[in-house]
Amino acid sequence: MARWPKPPEGSWTEHYPELGTAPISYEDSISPEFFELEREAIFKRAWLNVGRVEQLPRRGSYFTKEIEVAKTSLILVRGADDTVRAFHNICRHRGNKLVWNDFPREEASGTCRQFTCKYHGWRYGLDGQLTFVQQEGEFFDLDKDTTGLVPVHCDVWSGFIFVNLAPEPEQTLTDFLGPMITNLEGYPFDKMTERWQYRSQVGANWKLFMDAFQEFYHAPVLHSNQTPDAFSAAAAQAGFEAPHYRIEGPHRLVSTSGIVAWELAPDMRKPMEDITRSGLFGPWDKPDLGVEKMPVGLNPAGCDPWGLDSFQLWPNFTILIWSGGWYLTYQYWPTSYNSHTFEGNLYFVPSRTPRERVAREMAAVTFKEYALQDGNTLEATQMMLESRAVTHFHLNDQEILCRHMHKVTADWIADYQAEIEKGTTR
Template sequence: MAAPAEQLKQAMPYTTRYPELGTGPLDVRPLIDPELFELERERIFKQAWLYVARAEELAEPGDYKLRRLDVANTSVIIVRDRNGEVHAFHNICTHRGNKLIPEQEAQSLGHTATHTLTCRFHAWTFNTDGTLRGVARQESFAGLDKSCLGLNRIHCAEWEGFIFINLAEQPRQSLVEYLDGVADHYAGYPYNEATLRFRYSTVLNCNWKVSLYAFSEGYHVPTIHQGTFPSLATLEHTEFRCFGPHSTSGLYVPPVPGLEPTPVTANLGGRLRASNRHRPHLELLPENINPDNRQDFQFEFSVFFPNSVIHLCAGNGYPGMAIFHHQFWPIAVDKTLWEGTNYFRPPETVSERIAIAHTNALHRNAWLEDTSTMEQTYQALSSGVLDEMVLMDEELMIRNTHKHWHDYMGI
């Protein structure tokens, strides 16, 4: 029996602001069905804008990033040309289809001082703007038109230093149109200052949405992280907003009376908080994030559909940390590449470097706790025992992703 309207509004004040999302259970099938996974490849990952790089990774002309996308059966080169423009191309030589740059792992960085990319198979050479520059023994080809044999271009756009690609022949929307209100919501923070990054990754034996959903709510925090971060027992998860397929929320952690950090954490965290470079910079937050200027602000975190979660800390929630994000790259219906990256402003002293490493390690340990649930969740759901999932109010961002997943899939 459905709850009376007033009772429902009291129990789910955030969710009921978005009646199109509903308040009932969600179907489990999208998390476990192999046929739906194959449809996702075409209807979501070859249609939506995908975050693939930070501008600082391509700081200089000739810098490039190689990004393998198993879900789209392709490999992508994102490169800054000699004029400073960023391009994206399929990593395939237009001669006989060899991979232009050999892959070492899911993502890697490189630089070409000559502003060219040369295939190691037959030495075809391309400029960093994608044009075909040179062909070995060109005279032996009949009627070869180099102007038609440049690298296969991928739509590429940048927002606040976040570089996105779109694999569709013609995207439905520009990147800014796609990001909707979340673009303005996050705009204006000096993301480009956080150039020191620590990346972790692993392949999880679960569906990508199981991983994404685990990082899309704070309901689990007091339970899963009670050993690592007991201070989070008082966590407040609030300020939910939906912007089309994307959603965002704020986390605050009021002090726990009598709970003090360990001496090491107090010492090292204190060094960062005392540094003008690494101290909390709440004044730099965009105006709609932490609108009441609460000093117990932990971070703002958003789900960028389809597969990214971005957290803006401004050095407050975790000492010195500016931002961090997670990405969940599908490999198979039951396999996901999870990547987590922490971003800091570079240290100026050895003690700051040690303190940053300490903050990063604490955060990494929390991620180990998070990822420990995902494979078991997927295994249990795959049994078919549950047809539906029941969500509480603060799992709103899962509900929004789920709704727009259905919209993209057309089912």
């Protein structure tokens, strides 16, 4: 399902007949019953990104990840053998959450030699093995060798940590990602260790927020107040269309051509951008990444100038790589049919000077403002979709990735329901 150059007829969508061109329903974003199916059919079966290896810098480093949509909490830990492992965050004695600090619903991180339950003091090694039971002699037929932490399938690709909650994943992580994603191997993700992060609770279905970053049709209108008047007027009149879309399996890509911020006319820039040499497109001064040749998966359309590649990894993870030598990630963690937790992380080569530090902070603050505008708008969208006053909606050619996202969701639900009917569900 890959399309590299734009079709000569000027349409993307019509060259994917399986997607159709009819108005689409957003019932999958407003139905509590559909959301319950997503828990089982998608989030307990797909590979999910939960972080990066830099969050586990040494042996004994750990962090927890709350995955409310799957009704579980996970422990990610780097073992004594340097292997990254994942376990359900539950003590085998009475079911207490094993790792947490002051508030059990909040995520935690740190370094330790073993995990000790706060309730009755059972202890587990970094490999999940049960190592100590308080008053062990009073238990009946307790075998510590078979009573360790419950493991979760875990794998690492290019420093990104993925888990799969299925008893047995249908695909390896590499097969699940496919060539469009794995062709990014060699990009210096590991050199960009300065991280700026933010998190927001959004009153909208997780797919609606993903849709917002799968098209740029909205940008000249929604974000017009965040750009200089001259730029906003020109953009609103001309609109915006990305030069390249690509679909591969359940994943999607949109690429854009680029503009060099400092080459814009002074009246097209904000004063703060001139002062900090940074803004929406990131710091103006590109770092030395120490890479002679970028991976073949980057800028597949050969845009010149190139702006960014936004890789949408099914189901809820985005890697957005900028030509300026930095990248960001978005994650959308459902909490109900009409709410989710949105997480944004910006990654840079570590700052060497105060000016570089300020430039990175400017980029982070700018992105936070843009994301909050999207989130606020989508809460209004959610409210009116739930009215069901309108049930089907027209999508234009630039919204092909939105159309694909909802089709993949429906396909995974249908496959799961078919397996239930046949009694073959894993």
